[in-house]
Amino acid sequence: MSHERLTTGSEVPCGVYRCNACAKQIDVQEDKTKLPQCSACGGFAWRTKRECKISDSTQQSR
Numbered sequence: 001m002s003h004e005r006l007t008t009g010s011e012v013p014c015g016v017y018r019c020n021a022c023a024k025q026i027d028v029q030e031d032k033t034k035l036p037q038c039s040a041c042g043g044f045a046w047r048t049k050r051e052c053k054i055s056d057s058t059q060q061s062r
């Protein structure tokens with residue numbers, strides 16, 4: 001349940017995504033960006049490496 005399988009054309013929130021086939025990482029800057037085809041290997045399968053969480057962007061402690 002922790003690993004979502006994503007494919008090219010899926011709308012994803014901003015974050016870092018990794019190609020399942022070649023481990024290339026892409027940076028998604030905007031919400032609801034459709035995942036591209038992997039530019040390195042032409043793969044269609046991605047997994048979430050890291051999500052940027054907008055809801056908690058204000059840092060109060062520290």
Ligand SMILES: [Zn+2]
Nearest residue numbers: 019022038041
């Ligand atoms: Zn790839």
